[in-house]
Amino acid sequence: MTGLLNRGKLGSAAIALGMITAAFTTEAAADTYKWITFKPQGAGDAQAISTQWFIDEFKKRTGDEHEIEVYWGGSVAKTREIPDSLAAGVGDFGDIVTPYFPDKFPLNNAVGFFIPQPKSTIEISGLMEKWHETYPQFAEELARSNLKAVGFRPLESYGLLCTTPIRSAGDLKGKRIRTYGFAYPALVEALGATPVSVATSEAYEALERSILDCTPIGPALAHGWKYDEVAKYYIEIPLGASFGHLIAMNLDTYNGMDEKTRAIVDQLGKDYAKNYAGELDKTISAVRAGWPEKGVEVIQFPADELIAVIDDERIQNVRKEWIGRAEAAGVPSDEIVEELRF
Structure with missing residues (x-):
């Protein structure tokens, strides 16, 4: 009887250990990606708000399996350091202010050479997305720096x-x-x-x-x-x-994602432009309304x-x-x- 009880206890312990191991395995399988940005977290503008939206949506759309931790306010890399920091894997996602690098990313800074031009924020975002889909040289230019564009954030x-x-x-x-x-x-x-x-x-x-x-x-x-x-x-x-920012990823990180997660990132990049433009429009309307005062x-x-x-x-x-x-x-x-x- 004692042997049976001991075997029962051992069996229960094994099951419990298995459950704990499974829980840790599941947790270990989840990835936390780093987003490096020059924007302060409390900026409260369209850029900061839409960045947080992207992060929240990524976690939700991956079923809480993956998440992104943001390093705000240049705490990891300053504005002009972000492309090299991303390329080196210091971060996985980041904001690249394209006009600061017209010689490094001339194709992706096309709009910066065509001022004035008649397009709005959402129209420029659509054009950038179209050019990346039509001309592989746009992506190749970034790939030479181990970068991948996953979203576009034109300025107002x-x-x-x-x-x-x-x-x-x-x-x-x-x-x-x-x-x-x-x-x-x-x-x-x-x-x-x-x-x-x-x-x-x-x-x-x-x-x-x-x-x-x-x-x-x-x-x-x-x-x-x-x-x-x-x-x-x-x-x-x-x-x-003006074409302002690329939402970029370290290319190795992007390629290392499973197919499902990559598809989520790709769709998020497309959806991001609409969210950002909507937030920007709200900010502009509020500013204009307050200007007379x-x-x-x-x-x-x-x-x-x-x-x-x-x-x-x-x-x-x-x-x-x-x-x-x-x-x-x-x-x-x-x-x-x-x-x-x-």
């Missing part, structure tokens, strides 16, 4: 925020306007203004101290950076939505006066530079150029 449509009213091209003559990249300096010069290179973090003081007269920006970012405290004229000049005046700029300078040789040379890079990579540029034409 830009105008000019100025310290004095600008009602026509004539009012821009001699104005000092913040520029960066290739297209903006050429456009500012074509409009008769002076391009000035000033970091985003320094533009508030530059506007306040009249080092700058204007900066290209959208309402959400103007409010987020508090520029609208020191510059009270928002000029509705149709510069178009802050004393910000919105001024319509004659669109035809902007469009008239697009044929300027300086602007066209910037566009030709991208066309040359695209054709050297084997990408037929005609359709892309046409899609970005006014």
